[in-house]
Each structure stands twice: as structure tokens, then as C-alpha cells.
Amino acid sequence: MAFIELNGIDAGYEKGKPILKNFNLSVEQGELVSLLGPSGCGKTTTLRTIAGFIMAEQGAVTIGGKDYTNVPPNKRNIGLVFQNYALFPHLTVFDNVAYGLRRRKVEKPEIAKRVAEVLKLVSLKGFESRFPAQLSGGQRQRVALARSIVIQPELLLLDEPLSNLDAKLRDEMRAELSRLQHQLGITMIYVTHDQIEAMSLSSRIIVMNEGLIEQTGTPEQIYESPATPFVARFVGFDNHVDGTLLELGPKGVLVDVHGVQFVSRRPSPNLSKADEGKKVSLFFRPDDTLIGAVPGANAMEVGIDFSNYQGNTTQYAMHLGTHALRAVVVGKPVADGVERTVFSIPPEKLIVERGV
Amino acid sequence: MKNSKILILITALVFIFLIGPFIMIFLTSFSSDSIMRFPPKGFTLAWYTKALNIEMFRTTFWVSLKTGLAATATALILGVPVAYANIRFNYRGKNALELLFSSPAIVPGMVIGFSLLRFFVYVSNIPIGIGLYLGHTAILFPYTVRVVSSSLRNFEGDIEQAAISLGSTPLHAFFAVVLPNIQSGLVAAFILAFITSFNNVPVSLFLTGPGVATLPIQMLSYMEYYYDPTISALSSIIIVLTVIVVQSAEKLLGISKYV
Numbered sequence: 001m002a003f004i005e006l007n008g009i010d011a012g013y014e015k016g017k018p019i020l021k022n023f024n025l026s027v028e029q030g031e032l033v034s035l036l037g038p039s040g041c042g043k044t045t046t047l048r049t050i051a052g053f054i055m056a057e058q059g060a061v062t063i064g065g066k067d068y069t070n071v072p073p074n075k076r077n078i079g080l081v082f083q084n085y086a087l088f089p090h091l092t093v094f095d096n097v098a099y100g101l102r103r104r105k106v107e108k109p110e111i112a113k114r115v116a117e118v119l120k121l122v123s124l125k126g127f128e129s130r131f132p133a134q135l136s137g138g139q140r141q142r143v144a145l146a147r148s149i150v151i152q153p154e155l156l157l158l159d160e161p162l163s164n165l166d167a168k169l170r171d172e173m174r175a176e177l178s179r180l181q182h183q184l185g186i187t188m189i190y191v192t193h194d195q196i197e198a199m200s201l202s203s204r205i206i207v208m209n210e211g212l213i214e215q216t217g218t219p220e221q222i223y224e225s226p227a228t229p230f231v232a233r234f235v236g237f238d239n240h241v242d243g244t245l246l247e248l249g250p251k252g253v254l255v256d257v258h259g260v261q262f263v264s265r266r267p268s269p270n271l272s273k274a275d276e277g278k279k280v281s282l283f284f285r286p287d288d289t290l291i292g293a294v295p296g297a298n299a300m301e302v303g304i305d306f307s308n309y310q311g312n313t314t315q316y317a318m319h320l321g322t323h324a325l326r327a328v329v330v331g332k333p334v335a336d337g338v339e340r341t342v343f344s345i346p347p348e349k350l351i352v353e354r355g356v
Numbered sequence: 357m358k359n360s361k362i363l364i365l366i367t368a369l370v371f372i373f374l375i376g377p378f379i380m381i382f383l384t385s386f387s388s389d390s391i392m393r394f395p396p397k398g399f400t401l402a403w404y405t406k407a408l409n410i411e412m413f414r415t416t417f418w419v420s421l422k423t424g425l426a427a428t429a430t431a432l433i434l435g436v437p438v439a440y441a442n443i444r445f446n447y448r449g450k451n452a453l454e455l456l457f458s459s460p461a462i463v464p465g466m467v468i469g470f471s472l473l474r475f476f477v478y479v480s481n482i483p484i485g486i487g488l489y490l491g492h493t494a495i496l497f498p499y500t501v502r503v504v505s506s507s508l509r510n511f512e513g514d515i516e517q518a519a520i521s522l523g524s525t526p527l528h529a530f531f532a533v534v535l536p537n538i539q540s541g542l543v544a545a546f547i548l549a550f551i552t553s554f555n556n557v558p559v560s561l562f563l564t565g566p567g568v569a570t571l572p573i574q575m576l577s578y579m580e581y582y583y584d585p586t587i588s589a590l591s592s593i594i595i596v597l598t599v600i601v602v603q604s605a606e607k608l609l610g611i612s613k614y615v
């Protein structure tokens with residue numbers, strides 16, 4: 001059994017209108033898992049449910065093998081970094097960070113020592129006696145982080161904890177979080193909008209959409225083998241063409257698009273033999289597109305709407321039938337006034353999903 | 357252009373209408389004329405001396421002060437949890453309750469006063485002082501709920517949840533994190549409620565009786581018999597005291613945003 005398990009959770013803010021529907025999630029001890037998804041998909045709601053601020057209407061929350069479904073939030077020993085920091089405005093940085101330790105009846109000298117350590121860790125030494133209103137957004141975020149890790153929680157829930165930091169500080173904090181996770185073995189659930197952050201930090205990514213999990217997988221699985229059209233679009237497979245699945249074979253997939261056969265070597269894990277003859281969607285990334293007919297790649301004759309020279313690369317807006325497509329190709333634009341040309345997409349760059 | 361001139365004119369009229377009576381009262385309080393008349397004649401501080409020396413004003417001032425403080429404190433102690441529950445939780449009948457609290461002015465004081473009078477005096481034989489205190493508590497309660505609610509609304513629920521996730525019980529979080537952050541709202545509620553009580557006539561009129569009166573009631577009955585500027589002097593003192601209290605609270609805490 002995993003360290004944290006949510007089983008069949010229905011949870012939301014109003015009875016009978018769950019945001020999370022039959023939600024399942026499991027996170028291993030010491031793992032850092034990212035929740036990735038568009039605004040409003042239920043990431044914060046998931047964290048609130050784990051932290052105990054939203055009681056599930058259905059299902060069970062298990063942490064470390066114990067049933068936590070009905071344990072109140074103050075008894076959970078979970079560190080929580082709020083999306084809006086939620087610092088105590090009337091307390092200094094020191095007292096903000098010391099809050100959880102005082103609640104745990106830690107001795108005074110020990111509190112001073114641990115607060116100093118953690119403030120050093122988040123590069124906020126010397127800010128002890130400031131009030132939150134006297135800090136920048138990034139500094140507040142770091143106080144929030146310090147406040148939640150100083151209690152050495154078994155589980156740390158982070159709601160976009162680095163969104164307000166500049167690139168350099170963000171890299172440093174990311175490295176720090178990784179270090180914490182590895183050295184202290186703290187299990188972390190990390191909410192972010194930022195794909196790159198999710199990829200670089202986590203061992204697994206959970207992609208959410210409208211309260212449901214679209215796909216769970218390693219960063220590579222998510223990025224290279226999106227399981228659903230939603231995930232495909234989310235990770236940058238912006239181009240989409242409809243077709244019919246002809247054959248799902250061990251060597252590749254054959255798809256018919258208006259009489260032209262496309263070959264792909266990356267079918268979605270959700271497809272099976274039973275889908276043959278059904279509608280499917282082909283997805284590919286703009287920068288995987290090649291110009292001209294390339295041997296072994298799927299050639300398609302497209303209409304060019306406009307091209308935009310960007311120096312090293314050229315961006316094309318084009319269409320295939322009714323589908324608008326984009327391509328980013330190295331090199332100068334094809335000669336002016338050309339309205340139709342051939343683009344290619346290699347079979348290993350083309351993914352096939354259930355029809356949308 | 358024309359519009360803005362009309363606007364200025366209207367604003368000026370409103371100000372004259374609001375401030376004018378205060379200025380008249382203030383000026384007549386120094387008049388050596390023995391009846392209240394405008395424009396005042398001469399200058400004397402005699403009416404101030406007289407006002408401060410009239411025994412009934414002194415005793416009723418203490419009644420008003422004690423009633424005001426006690427009723428305000430009670431209304432706050434009751435109002436804070438009610439406001440808190442209204443902001444944080446959903447329950448049946450919440451909207452109706454909120455409507456009731458949202459505009460205390462819509463409940464005519466006379467009606468309350470009269471029903472309270474019947475209840476306290478005829479039904480339960482409660483002493484006048486206690487009746488007055490209870491009556492004032494009842495009229496102040498909506499004010500305290502309203503002002504405390506608006507300061508709670510400005511306070512993010514996440515901050516309280518942060519305290520809870522760090523190990524506070526909800527009750528401890530309320531005292532350690534919520535209360536300190538709505539302090540200025542509490543002070544605003546206190547001042548507003550106290551002034552409301554101190555100025556109240558309609559409810560007090562029904563609830564006072566032989567031997568017990570509040571200052572405004574005493575002032576009214578004084579004016580039935582005497583028409584000298586003593587009342588102007590007394591009113592001026594009260595106005596100046598009120599302005600000082602409200603101004604210093606505003607300076608210290610910026611309370612006006614809650615009212």
C-alpha cells in the first residue's frame with residue numbers, strides 16, 4: 001500500500017456538487033509527485049482534501065496505512081504551503097515560522113535554532129523581525145515554505161510555491177526542495193502550472209482536468225506518450241488531424257485521413273485492437289514537422305496561410321482540410337507566393353489518440 | 357461644466373444641512389441670552405458651568421455611560437461569534453438572518469422599544485436598569501454583527517487554515533490568528549455601538565421610568581421646562597468628546613473602512 005492513498009473520493013465545496021469525482025491517487029513514501037492542470041481543474045481542492053479542510057463525501061483518505069478520512073486537519077501533521085501564502089499578518093517572520101513549533105511545545109532554544117536554520121535555507125536570514133507586509137511576494141512565498149517545513153511534516157503539500165520567484169531564485173528553491181525530499185525523505189505533492197517545473201522536479205506527474213485525472217506517469221511518459229487528447233494538447237501536441245484507425249499492429253499504426261494513409265509508431269496506451277475502424281485523432285508538435293517530402297515520413301500537402309520568418313526558424317500557419325496546423329521549421333520560408341506545399345511528419349513523432 | 361456646478365451646490369447644501377445645526381448649537385452655547393436664540397448675543401461660559409452642575413445630568417450621564425458600556429460589551433461578545441458563523445458557515449435561514457443584521461436602521465426603534473417595554477415591565481418585572489441594559493444590547497447587536505462581519509470578510513480564511521494545519525485547534529486559531537487581525541474592526545464596532553447607545557432616545561424612552569433616565573432623556577425633559585442654552589452647552593461637550601474619540605480611533609486604527 002502506498003504512503004498516501006485517495007480512494008474513490010468525492011469532494012467539493014457544496015454538498016452534492018463534488019469538484020473531485022471518484023478521485024484516486026496514490027503516492028509512495030518519499031516521492032515527489034506533481035499535480036499539473038489548467039486553472040480551476042481542482043488541484044487546490046485535491047490538496048485541501050488531503051490536508052483535511054474539505055471532508056470527502058465519499059471514499060477514503062489513507063496516510064501511512066492509517067485511515068485519515070475523518071481526522072481533523074490540526075491532527076494530521078501535514079505541511080501546507082498555500083497558493084496565496086496565508087502568512088499571519090500580525091506576526092513577524094520569526095513568529096510566523098515558529099508558530100508550528102510552539103504548537104508542538106518545542107523548547108525555546110530549540111525553536112530559535114530551528115527557525116534560524118530554516119530561514120537560512122530559504123535565504124531569509126536577517127528578516128526575522130519583519131512583518132509580512134514588509135516583504136516582497138517572493139520573500140513571502142519563502143516564509144510560507146519555511147513555516148511549513150520547519151515542523152518536519154511527514155507530508156508536504158505545495159500549492160504553486162515558486163510561482164512568484166525570479167528564475168534564479170526559483171532554480172535555487174527547486175534544488176532545495178529536491179534536496180529536502182532526498183535527505184529528509186519528505187513525501188511531497190506539488191501543484192504547478194509550469195510543465196518544465198513539474199518535469200524537472202517530480203518522479204511522477206498527475207495531469208488533471210475538470211476534477212478528473214487524465215493521466216499519471218513519469219515526466220517522460222507524459223511528455224512523449226500522452227494518453228488522452230487533453231494531455232496531448234497540454235504538453236504541446238498542438239496540431240490535430242482526424243482520421244480512422246485502420247490497423248493497430250506491433251510495428252505501427254495505420255490511420256486513414258481522407259484517403260491518405262498515415263503511419264504512426266506512438267499509439268496512445270488507451271487504444272486497443274477493438275478501436276480498429278473507429279475515429280481517432282492524430283497529434284504532432286509544430287517543431288517536429290519537416291518541410292518537403294522526407295523518405296519514411298508521412299507527407300501531407302497543406303495550404304499555407306502565412307509564414308513568419310524568425311531568423312533561425314520560420315513559423316507557418318497552414319491548413320489540411322478544415323484543420324488549422326502550425327509548424328516551426330529551421331530555415332528560411334519557402335519562396336513567396338507559394339500557396340501549397342508538402343510537409344512531413346515522421347511516424348515516431350506522430351501520436352494517435354481516441355477520436356475527439 | 358454646468359453639471360459640476362450643480363453638484364458642488366448640492367454638496368454644499370448637504371453639508372450646511374448636516375453641519376449647520378451643530379454650528380448653531382455651538383454658537384448659542386456661549387450666548388449670554390437666557391433663551392436659545394440665533395444669532396447669539398454676548399459671550400459667557402455660564403451655561404457650561406450650569407450644565408456640569410445640574411445633579412440630574414450628572415447622574416443620568418453615569419446611567420448612559422454604564423448602560424452604553426455594558427450593552428456594547430455584551431453585544432460584541434454575542435456579535436463576534438454570530439458574525440463569525442455567518443461568514444464561515446452555511447446554514448438554513450442564513451440569508452434571512454444576514455438581511456436582518458445588514459441594516460439595523462430599518463428596524464424602527466419605537467417598535468422594538470415598545471415591545472420590549474411590555475415584555476420587561478409588565479410581564480417579567482425586571483428592574484429598570486436591567487431592562488435598559490437588555491434593551492440597548494438588543495438594538496446594538498445588529499450593529500456589532502455588521503461591523504465585525506465586514507472586518508471578517510476582509511480576513512482570508514486561508515490564514516486561519518494555515519494556523520490549523522500547523523497544529524492549532526479551530527478555537528485556538530480563532531484567538532491566536534483571527535481576533536488579532538480584526539482588532540480594528542472590533543474597536544470600530546465598539547465605538548459605533550457605544551455612540552448608538554449613548555444617543556438613543558426611542559428605546560430608552562420606553563424603558564426608563566421613575567427615578568431612572570439616560571442623559572438624552574433627561575435633556576429632553578429639561579427642555580420641556582427650560583429653554584436656556586444649558587442644553588446647547590451640554591450638547592457641545594458631547595459632540596466634542598465624540599469627535600475626539602472617533603478621530604483618535606480613526607488615526608490609530610483606520611476604523612472608517614468597516615462602517
Ligand SMILES: Nc1ncnc2c1ncn2[C@@H]1O[C@H](COP(=O)(O)OP(=O)(O)OP(=O)(O)O)[C@@H](O)[C@H]1O
Nearest residue numbers: 013014019037038039040041042043044045046083
Ligand atoms: N471556496 C470555494 N467555494 C466554492 N467553489 C470553489 C471554492 N474554491 C474553489 N472552488 C471551485 O472549485 C473548482 C476547483 O478549484 P481549485 O481551486 O481546486 O482549482 P485549481 O486547480 O487549484 O486552480 P488554480 O490553478 O487556478 O489555482 C473551481 O471550479 C473553483 O471555482
Ligand SMILES: [Mg+2]
Nearest residue numbers: 043044083159
Ligand atoms: Mg489552486
